[in-house]
Amino acid sequence: xxxxxxxxxxxxxxxxxxxxxxxxxxxxxxxxxxxxxxxxxxxxxxxxxxxxxxxxxxxxxxxxxxxxxxxxxxxxxxxxxxxxxxxxxxxxxxxxxxxxxxxxxxxxxxxxxxxxxxxxxxxxxxxxxxxxxxxxxxxxxxxxxxxxxxxxxxxxxxxxxxxxxxxxxxxxxxxxxxxxxxxxxxxxxxxxxxxxxxxxxxxxxxxxxxxxxxxxxxxxxxxxxxxxxxxxxxxxxxxxxxxxxxxxxxxxxxxxxxxxxxxxxxxxxxxxxxxxxxxxxxxxxxxxxxxxxxxxxxxxxxxxxxxxxxxxxxxxxxxxxxxxxxxxxxxxxxxxxxxxxxxxxxxxxxxxxxxxxxxxxxxxxxxxxxxxxxxxxxxxxxxxxxxxxxxxxxxxxxxxxxxxxxxxxxxxxxxxxxxxxxxxxxxxxxxxxxxxxxxxxxxxxxxxxxxxxxxxxxxxxxxxxxxxxxxxxxxxxxxxxxxxxxxxxxxxxxxxxxxxxxxxxxxxxxxxxxxxxxxxxxxxxxxxxxxxxxxxxxxxxxxxxxxxxxxxxxxxxxxxxxxxxxxxxxxxxxxxxxxxxxxxx
Amino acid sequence: xxxxxxxxxxxxxxxxxxxxxxxxxxxxxxxxxxxxxxxxxxxxxxxxxxxxxxxxxxxxxxxxxxxxxxxxxxxxxxxxxxxxxxxxxxxxxxxxxxxxxxxxxxxxxxxxxxxxxxxxxxxxxxxxxxxxxxxxxxxxxxxxxxxxxxxxxxxxxxxxxxxxxxxxxxxxxxxxxxxxxxxxxxxxxxxxxxxxxxxxxxxxxxxxxxxxxxxxxxxxxxxxxxxxxxxxxxxxxxxxxxxxxxxxxxxxxxxxxxxxxxxxxxxxxxxxxxxxxxxxxxxxxxxxxxxxxxxxxxxxxxxxxxxxxxxxxxxxxxxxxxxxxxxxxxxxxxxxxxxxxxxxxxxxxxxxxxxxxxxxxxxx
Numbered sequence: 001x002x003x004x005x006x007x008x009x010x011x012x013x014x015x016x017x018x019x020x021x022x023x024x025x026x027x028x029x030x031x032x033x034x035x036x037x038x039x040x041x042x043x044x045x046x047x048x049x050x051x052x053x054x055x056x057x058x059x060x061x062x063x064x065x066x067x068x069x070x071x072x073x074x075x076x077x078x079x080x081x082x083x084x085x086x087x088x089x090x091x092x093x094x095x096x097x098x099x100x101x102x103x104x105x106x107x108x109x110x111x112x113x114x115x116x117x118x119x120x121x122x123x124x125x126x127x128x129x130x131x132x133x134x135x136x137x138x139x140x141x142x143x144x145x146x147x148x149x150x151x152x153x154x155x156x157x158x159x160x161x162x163x164x165x166x167x168x169x170x171x172x173x174x175x176x177x178x179x180x181x182x183x184x185x186x187x188x189x190x191x192x193x194x195x196x197x198x199x200x201x202x203x204x205x206x207x208x209x210x211x212x213x214x215x216x217x218x219x220x221x222x223x224x225x226x227x228x229x230x231x232x233x234x235x236x237x238x239x240x241x242x243x244x245x246x247x248x249x250x251x252x253x254x255x256x257x258x259x260x261x262x263x264x265x266x267x268x269x270x271x272x273x274x275x276x277x278x279x280x281x282x283x284x285x286x287x288x289x290x291x292x293x294x295x296x297x298x299x300x301x302x303x304x305x306x307x308x309x310x311x312x313x314x315x316x317x318x319x320x321x322x323x324x325x326x327x328x329x330x331x332x333x334x335x336x337x338x339x340x341x342x343x344x345x346x347x348x349x350x351x352x353x354x355x356x357x358x359x360x361x362x363x364x365x366x367x368x369x370x371x372x373x374x375x376x377x378x379x380x381x382x383x384x385x386x387x388x389x390x391x392x393x394x395x396x397x398x399x400x401x402x403x404x405x406x407x408x409x410x411x412x413x414x415x416x417x418x419x420x421x422x423x424x425x426x427x428x429x430x431x432x433x434x435x436x437x438x439x440x441x442x443x444x445x446x447x448x449x450x451x452x453x454x455x456x457x458x459x460x461x462x463x464x465x466x467x468x469x470x471x472x473x474x475x476x477x478x479x480x481x482x483x484x485x486x487x488x489x490x491x492x493x494x495x496x497x498x499x500x501x502x503x504x505x506x507x508x509x510x511x512x513x514x515x516x517x518x519x520x521x522x523x524x525x526x527x528x529x530x531x532x533x534x535x536x537x538x539x540x541x542x543x544x545x546x547x548x549x550x551x552x553x554x555x556x557x558x559x560x561x562x563x564x565x566x567x568x569x570x571x572x573x574x575x576x577x578x579x580x581x582x583x584x585x
Numbered sequence: 586x587x588x589x590x591x592x593x594x595x596x597x598x599x600x601x602x603x604x605x606x607x608x609x610x611x612x613x614x615x616x617x618x619x620x621x622x623x624x625x626x627x628x629x630x631x632x633x634x635x636x637x638x639x640x641x642x643x644x645x646x647x648x649x650x651x652x653x654x655x656x657x658x659x660x661x662x663x664x665x666x667x668x669x670x671x672x673x674x675x676x677x678x679x680x681x682x683x684x685x686x687x688x689x690x691x692x693x694x695x696x697x698x699x700x701x702x703x704x705x706x707x708x709x710x711x712x713x714x715x716x717x718x719x720x721x722x723x724x725x726x727x728x729x730x731x732x733x734x735x736x737x738x739x740x741x742x743x744x745x746x747x748x749x750x751x752x753x754x755x756x757x758x759x760x761x762x763x764x765x766x767x768x769x770x771x772x773x774x775x776x777x778x779x780x781x782x783x784x785x786x787x788x789x790x791x792x793x794x795x796x797x798x799x800x801x802x803x804x805x806x807x808x809x810x811x812x813x814x815x816x817x818x819x820x821x822x823x824x825x826x827x828x829x830x831x832x833x834x835x836x837x838x839x840x841x842x843x844x845x846x847x848x849x850x851x852x853x854x855x856x857x858x859x860x861x862x863x864x865x866x867x868x869x870x871x872x873x874x875x876x877x878x879x880x881x882x883x884x885x886x887x888x889x890x891x892x893x894x895x896x897x898x899x900x901x902x903x904x905x906x907x908x909x910x911x912x913x914x915x916x917x918x919x920x921x922x923x924x925x926x927x928x929x930x931x932x933x934x935x936x937x938x939x940x941x942x943x944x945x946x947x948x949x
Contacts, residue, residue: 012882014765015894019878025905026871030864032912036822037860044823048836048856121834 062151063172064186064217066165066179068226069259069438075165075179075271077151077172081134082127087116089144097142101125104137127170128152153179155271161229163265163284164383164436167274176282178220178436181384185218185440219441223259228252231557232262236532239550240266243537249285250532250554251419255520257452258423258432260381261528261558287386290412291533294498295349295480295543296518297408297418302346302471303425304369305361307464313471314341317356324352327400331355346471347479349495351407358406359399366402367394372459373421374431375413381434389413408498409508419531422518425468426492426526429460473523484519484548486555488566492526493519493551495543500536512536517547521555527564530554592649593946596876599869600645600924600939604638604932606866607850607925614838614853615846615927622840630846630927637929641936648940653948656941657716657888660709664735667706670699671742688746698930700743700751704899705934707739707755712891715766729772732759744787749794750906750918756780758898762891797916804913814849817842818911822855822863829859846927848919851911866925870904873897877942883949893945896938 036044066075083105090097098116102109105126115123128150138147153168166177174183232250240248245266252262263286269277283289305311322336333352337344345353358366370376376391390412392401404410416434424431432455440448460468472492475481480495496516502509515537520529532547532554540546558564608631615630623629656663674690689696711732718728736759744752760780764773788794796811804812804819821837824830835856838845845853855863877897884890900923907922909915921931 010767011765011890014767015878015882018761018765018894018898019874022874022901022905023871026867028914029867029905029908029912032914033822033855033860033863033867036819036912037825037855037863038827040819040823041826044820045826048820048824119831121830121836 062217063153063168065219066186067219067221067441068224068229069222069261070225071221072226073156074161074222074224074226075153075155078154079131079149080128080152081131082148082150083125083129083134083137084146084148085116085123085125086144086146087118087120087123090116090142097145100140100142101137101145104133105129157226157230158270158272159268160226160233161224161263162268162271163282163286164224164263165271166384167271177284177383178222181382182218182220182437185220187217217443219443220437221439221441221447223254223257223261223435223438224263225261227561228554228558229262229264231561232554233264233266233268235550235553235557236264236266237268239532239534239546240537243534243539243546245534245538245546246536247285248532248534249415250530250550251286251415252554252558253419253423253434253529255423255426255526255529257435258420259435259438284383284385285535286415287381287383288414290387290389290414291514291535292411292498292500293408293413293418294496294514294516295351295408296494296496296516297411297413298346298349298354298406299425299468299472299494299518300370300373300375300421301354301358301361301366301406302342303460303464303468304366305342305357306467307369307460308361308365310361310365311342311357313343313467316341317345317353317360319345319350319352319356322352324355326355326359326403327398329400331403343471343474346494347474349475349480354406355403358402361402363394363397363402366405367391367397369459370405370411372431372457373417373424375411375417375421379414379416379420379434381416382436386416387414389417408496415531415533418516418518419529422520422531423529424459425465426520426529427455428462429458429465430455431457431459469523469526472519476519480544481517481519481548483544484517484551484555486521486552486559489521489555489559489564490523490567491519491521491555492523493517493548495548497541497543513541515541515543515546517543517551519551519555522564522567524567528555528558528562590947592943593876593880596873596880596939596946597943599872599876600936603866603869603873603924604641606854607922608634608638609832610850610854610857610925611846611927613833613835613857614850617839618845633929634927634932637932640929641932644933645936645940645943648937649943649947651940651944653889653892653941653944656709656892657713660706660713663706664710667699667703668739668742671703671739674699674746688748698928700746700748701930701934703739703743704751704755704758705896705938707736708758708892708895708899708938710735711759711762712888712895715762715891716887728763728768729776732763747791748919749787750920753784753918754899754902754906754920757902758895761898762895765894766891794916800916814843814917815913818849818852819913821849821852822912825855825857825859825862827859828861829855829857832857847921848907848917848926849911850926851908851922854925855911867908870901874901876946877901880942880946880949884945885949889945889948893942896942899938900935 063077065073065077068074098109098112101107102112107126112125125145134147137145151172153172155165164177166179167175168179169175174180174186179186232252236248236250239245248266250262250264251260253260263284265285267281269281274282306313316339319333319337319340321338322333324331331351333350335348337348337350337353340348340350340353342357345357370391376389378386378388401410420434433453437450439450469492472494473490475495476484476491476493481493484491484493494517498514498516499508499510500512500514501507502512514533514535516531516533518529518531520526530551532550534546537546611634612631616627619625619629620627670690674688688698688700690699714732736755740752740755743755760776763776788798800807800811800815804815806812808816817837821835821842824837835853837856838853842849842852851863851866854866874897877893877900881890881893881897884893903920903923906915906918907920907926910918910920921928923935924932
């Protein structure tokens, strides 16, 4: 026992010796550090501070270009000059250099002096200036002023499709829109990484054969058509300014392919000066904002009811002469109606008729059908920030909910969901994902067409689609949507004037409206679908008067641009006569 | 009076501070090089290190909970396992070469340095061995023969990679433990002599080692060539002065100082945070050593004592060798600065070791 404790104290003594050795080492290191860092500081700092960073990040590679569907440029990268300073070295040059810099670059002298703090090693004097200006400065050969080439994003058509395209920041990273969503594809990465990036955006079924990703940044070809986008934005802006609206949006889609031809927002902004605009200008309302759709939602009610064979187009419901009491509330119609056929409920846009159809259909079937149309879930468009909207779970639906949703209240949807569901109706009931990216291209011009992934599911039968289309044609020919009528063409569409919630009283307002029109043409072989929504128009408020004319103007310009033929003359004339007869007083 | 059963808070905090500083310095020293030399995002090394640090924290907390006696039961298994791993490095299918050395094992995307793990396995074995045989310390054969065999095999496998630095660390730890166990002067001199002979031979056999030694004697003889690393490290430290250039303001890491985020991270700390920064790092390691030795002295169980001592020496030796290289009092070695340098294997193994040490600190 004694031996053991003696041994233990012996061990402890030796551990202390080890510890002391370590601390001697530490002291030695401290002395050496003091020698190096303090005593020899001047010697070394002179050596180090005279050099510039030997690695330069200036040679940033190009960011991929974004084209429209016909190869016209939407976003390009241009080379510009950036000017930086090494304050330590400028100090020796004195104030002259600073004065000259300020004169040529239009900078504030005092601010620049403050920026060029001699403690700093590297300061950006001005980034991304005109290459000519940079060259002029370069020739002056100021000591301590350096130059590098950077690439800057430039949008040739300034504000065109601004919210859709988005922009890239100072460091050429995508910050919004397609620039953000496809950032990894637009930026340079090595070949292996590129394959992984592609896999992130596309499923393997998107490619038919084994595809070997190519190096370099990808150029994107969008489905957007610059001409149609321009026309859409112009008509939208005209309407919004004359109606003194708060905001507006319009989407044009090609029905068979699901391609977005135009996606316009108002107010818009200049992408080349994006930082000067508040966030509300930059939001892509078409996908991020949800709204109560109002009467345009009756399209999906009618389609669901017909598909479930609850009613036929000519079955009649009673519209209660303008009032209908349900669940302790009273639903009103703008015009009093008695018995109306389903077709006429849609044509006259009767809320009571719709509520009754909805109640006959039943919440289970209605809910399932709406889900199938894609409401309450993202459409899966390749853009950032898509909202999913909101449908109450079916077990929380009361009769009042069913009645309300039948005419588009008590449900939140995005504009894109609406137009996509309308496309589904026009496309013989096949629901598909909206497409925004058409093809990829590399620097050598190799093109990778992204094959059409095809329809996802069938929501409606062909017969239902035809009946509903007929009803919607009636709306435009002789119902609420006559101002969307295009002579010579069969147009199907529906107006909507949704009451907005008053932010103060938290009730449906009688002054704030969300006026929309959604439609497609030609009705016999649908090609183009257009949605126009105007938020809080002040001059007028009916969808028929606000949004429908915009629809007509956009449709007219597309018809001219794409040479869409009118229906045969005989039929055209017949329609005209019929229309005149039906609208006669 | 019953003593409070809690772990050593100070030790834990020191390790956390070192790791935090490491994360900041790894980002500062690697951002530019990542973009220009490796053509990846400037966050590449930061992200990797942060991920490993998260893993290391889990390992540390896990090892704090596991009673240290568990490791004694596992010590033979772990030793065998580490020797197998060390041998596997030499199979081209599994080994990964970098910078002329073959130190990494490739495991489906992750690379791992078995030598890091081997250090800890050897410490566990040594602790177990000394705890069992400490009464026979004067009996040369009983003690030293098995020790020589185990140490010799690992040493050779590590030096073959080649990773002489880690080999030296292992021998230093073993020497410290045997010394503390009460070996006679004669025995110690014997070991030291034998090892010096080995080392001398290894240095003589491989030319670059000799060159490194010669360069270390006088780096200024060839500042652009063989003395380059050393001179750049001096420049970085020297430019720092009292308070440094400021975080992120260093110039040396921009392509002048090689391996700025691994072997020479201490020099970057010196340049950006100055003498205050380097001294703080030194003090932090000093506290670690102090607490570590305290735990070792207080431990009643011999195995716990030797394990605590071994782990403290492991961290201390690595730290001082790395710093010694940076300040030019030791020839260039490829050793990481514990908790601070970029590198997952070293971080995780060190965290495991600290976890064990903290577990021991609960019992003392």
